[in-house]
Amino acid sequence: MxxxxxxxxxxxxxxxxxxxxxxxxxxxxxxxxxxxxxxxxxxxxxxxxxxxxxxxxxxxxxxxxxxxxxxxxxxxxxxxxxxxxxxxxxxxxxxxxxxxxxxQIKDSERGFSFQIEGPLDMRYDRRNELTAGEIINRWGRRDLIWIFENYGEINRATKIVDAIIERRKKKKFDTTTELADFLTKYCRRQGKIHPATKFFMALRITVNNxxxxxxxxxxxxxxxxxxxxxxxxxxxxxxxxxxxxxxxxxxxxxxxxxxxxxxxxxxxxxxxxxxxxxxxxxxxxx
Ligand SMILES: C[S@@+](CC[C@H](N)C(=O)[O-])C[C@H]1O[C@@H](n2cnc3c(N)ncnc32)[C@H](O)[C@@H]1O
CATH class of the missing domain: 3.40.50.150 (Vaccinia Virus protein VP39)
Structure with missing residues (x-):
């Protein structure tokens, strides 16, 4: 396409x-x-x-x-x-x-889409080191709240970030769909917008600065x-x-x-x- x-x-x-x-x-x-x-x-x-x-x-x-x-x-x-x-x-x-x-979004290997299973990558330039997986699995509570509230424009991300941190202690997030399914469970759908949309946007903006x-x-x-x-x-x-x-x-x-x-x-x-x-x-x- x-x-x-x-x-x-x-x-x-x-x-x-x-x-x-x-x-x-x-x-x-x-x-x-x-x-x-x-x-x-x-x-x-x-x-x-x-x-x-x-x-x-x-x-x-x-x-x-x-x-x-x-x-x-x-x-x-x-x-x-x-x-x-x-x-x-x-x-x-x-x-x-x-x-x-x-x-890019249709290429599962790039990890931009929450609807297609792929690695949590989201880098435009794959020479860079920072990936979405690194952020979601390793970044601290305060930084995660900041990026979701500022780049995802999500109101009060504290609860969901705490849930992410609890979950990753047991098992880290490996794929886009795994993260999207988790977010769907914890967040209410707003109109037609999928609950993962804003989180994925925030991650993409952060990965690529x-x-x-x-x-x-x-x-x-x-x-x-x-x-x-x-x-x-x-x-x-x-x-x-x-x-x-x-x-x-x-x-x-x-x-x-x-x-x-x-x-x-x-x-x-x-x-x-x-x-x-x-x-x-x-x-x-x-
Ligand atoms: C919306 S697409 C452009 C599509 C293009 N105008 C066309 O008609 O086919 C945006 C593109 O910007 C690239 N991109 C993102 N950040 C960039 C940057 N800092 N410098 C150069 N390209 C960048 C992405 O890799 C992507 O291919």
Missing amino acids: EHYPVMKEYVVQYLNLKDGGIYIDATCGYGGHSRYILETNSNIFLYGLDKDEDAIRYASKALAVFKNFKAIHSGYEDMDRVLEKEGIEKVDGVLMDLGFSIN EIEILKEGLKKAVLFLKTHGRLIVISFHSLEDRTVKHFFRNNQQLKCITKKPVLPDIEEVIINPESRSAKMRVCEKV
């Missing part, structure tokens, strides 16, 4: 592609947005970055016909090193489509944008969106192009329900 590039028409429209321009798809994944950008304008150069080596390998092959594309295994927070190595001083636009791809890395990536993107260069960020939960909104508003070098976040059209949500929580914000360097 291929990842469906969210709001791809808006992405291309807001990127304002210029002939001869250099652009960065900072979260290239399996290349959905990159392909659409390259098909829209063949007179640009596009770099695709991703932390996930499998994704980069796939995108390199899938987009090999485009000689004006290069996929690079790197986090966007290391954009400076990538651009220096490529001999590029400034770029015309950067796209950041945050979170994980459908390919997503909020701090997002702040770092936004700073680097602005640093390398040309005047009038555009930065587009698509986020999927309130914590990410808040981080982006504050960053755009508080940065004197940026002018917000989208006063309110752009949302996918209803037609897109019907075709791709995963897009329903997407919010896109765009700014321009002044």
Whole structure:
């Protein structure tokens, strides 16, 4: 199954592609947005970055016909090193489509899904050491409460964390479904949302240090944008969106192009329900 590039028409429209321009798809994944950008304008150069080596390998092959594309295994927070190595001083636009791809969530070995049995991993970049298993089985009470309340936005996580600690004394959590079943037993379902959803989100954000890395990536993107260069960020939960909104508003070098976040059209949500929580914000360097 291929990842469906969210709001791809808006992405291309807001990127304002210029002939001869250099652009960065900072979260290239399996290349959905990159392909659409390259098909829209063949007179640009596009770099695709991703932390996930499998994704980069796939995108390199899938987009090999485009000689004006290069996929690079790197986090966007290391954009400076990538651009220096490529001999590029400034770029015309950067796209950041945050979170994980459908390919990652469907791959049982990656451990992102609470519905598919797999190891408690959740790393985008498997060169990093910290996994979800390490956090859930070894981290202390206070840290677990903090990540679930702050990154999972769970009200009062104390009781469930105490239950997790009791349980892991007897047997550690080995798989995603084992943890999800345990959480289901202890937490009430809120509407349509599965009780494990927010816990898994908190673990994923922690494993990948997503909020701090997002702040770092936004700073680097602005640093390398040309005047009038555009930065587009698509986020999927309130914590990410808040981080982006504050960053755009508080940065004197940026002018917000989208006063309110752009949302996918209803037609897109019907075709791709995963897009329903997407919010896109765009700014321009002044
Ligand atoms: C929503 S997917 C992108 C999908 C892509 N836009 C497409 O249309 O196919 C997000 C991607 O960001 C990658 N990612 C997460 N954190 C990253 C980081 N700090 N730097 C680079 N890539 C990152 C993930 O590995 C994942 O492949």
